[in-house]
Amino acid sequence: MSHATRGGVLVAALELQGVSVRRGALSVFEGLDLRLEAGRSLVVFGENGAGKSTLIQVASGQLTPDGGSVWASGRRVDSELAGRLMISGKRMLSLLEQPGLAPGVSALENVALPLRYHASTLSLHPEQAQGLAREALAALGVYPPDLHSLPDRLSFGMQRRVALARILALRPDLVLLDDPLLGVDSESCQIIERVLRSWVRDPKLSVLCATGDRELAARLGTSRADLAIDGLRVDGVRLTHQRSAARERFETQSQSFEAAGDAGMLH
């Protein structure tokens, strides 16, 4: 696949320009810039509350930023962009914090439905969907009887694997992952990491993965950025201003403790 260009300049797979996000009175990001070139991968590490999920929500169009803009393949990101890109042959797919599986149908059907829905774009016959769904689930270690189980009967880790299988089956060009190893056991970790490694090594594919695992980038063999309290850092150098909710939460908590201490409530 040749990467898209505009005026001879390579169009970034994903670009966040001066993104600001506030949660009520708290600021999660201020002027966050991030550019992910096509075919490149980046693992963003952050502690709890650093804004990893918010970053993926903004990048996938599930959260409209309070300021700045987000672009994917040269198009402005909104909640319907993934569908529009799919029709034009670009597959931007995301794994969010919640697996979001349909509870009334089996794991297999959860993977087969998007395949049937996009069968025309993927040049598939709808009847091939079940077979491809089985292959994707097998790649993530989901076999019978789990294949035919309802999602509520599956463990959280297994649900995450099914959700990843939906992405794998659709053969993505850009993948946004919100903590793919969250709540999974060591065996599941190895299986998921095998899939992530294959994506990271694929020169046609761009991956942005937010994680709380400090060593994941090294294990996958890709670049790492740290989403810290005072900004987004790469190799210890602060590259962009960011004011995290974590610091404000800490400060608010300290104030509350002080107030409570003044009132004689803490002894």
Add this chain to the structure above:
Amino acid sequence: MQSNPPAALLRLPPAPPAVIRSLRPTLPYDPRAAAQAEPPRGMSDGVAWVGRGGIHATAWLWGVVAALPRGIAAFLAAEPSARREVRRASVEQVFLVAYRSLPLMLTAGALVGALAALQARLLAPGLDAGRLGQVLVTLVVRELAPLLTAWVVAARSGTAFATNLGLMRQRGEISALEVLGISPHALLVLPRLIGAALGVLVLAIYFGLCALVGAALVASAQSSGVFAELVGGLGRCLVWQDLPLFIAKAVGMGLLTGLVTCFQGLRADADAASLPGHAGSAVVGALLACGVLDLLLTGIFYWLNPLGLA
């Protein structure tokens, strides 16, 4: 192993000015703030209150009305395989809406027809069967069949729509569909709208037929040999405009029910406790909207066709 030069990935933006903001925690509902909030006192406060209400009502109405063109646009923009899935889901919804409420509507129709005939004969003992047929056309065919059917569908299927979509929103299923390139408006909302519209139409036909049968049974029990006279009365009172009126009312109210309940369901926030409230207000909104549409269409009918009153 792929090596990405980090500096090429991240660009240094110009440093923004220092951000100074209040550290006061913000809760979804702060009782202290609510207690401190002053009620509207002066005229300007009242005007502002009315203005805010008007803005909210307009936004709500716009959201409800826009759901239909949004669903149709998403359907038309979708790939052929996606349209096939939407059609399959629509057939399923028509079946679910009509099937769920069918026994109730058949029973309710027969009871309403029988009671209408009984009350009409009690109020006007001299009422002949032909005139009773006219009463039934006016009361049942033009009003009660579409309206009561829409209300039953709003109460049963409407609650299911709002709760189901609200739960899907809370469980992250809607977001999961969107990030997989699947339009929730095409796959979830449009089939429910079609299901509600066609479901109300089918159920209203059954309701009307059962009501006429119930009325005929009561009339026959009171005096023999009136069945043919009753049918004759029905035939004399029915005009051709009754057909488009019936279809417009049934389809319109079904659509409204679907629009209001789906819209309210999709508005559900992450708070699980808010879901019953959303479902409740969805059903109340649908009932009111159906009543208003019924009144509007009846007014238009009698304005265009004054003889329909005869």
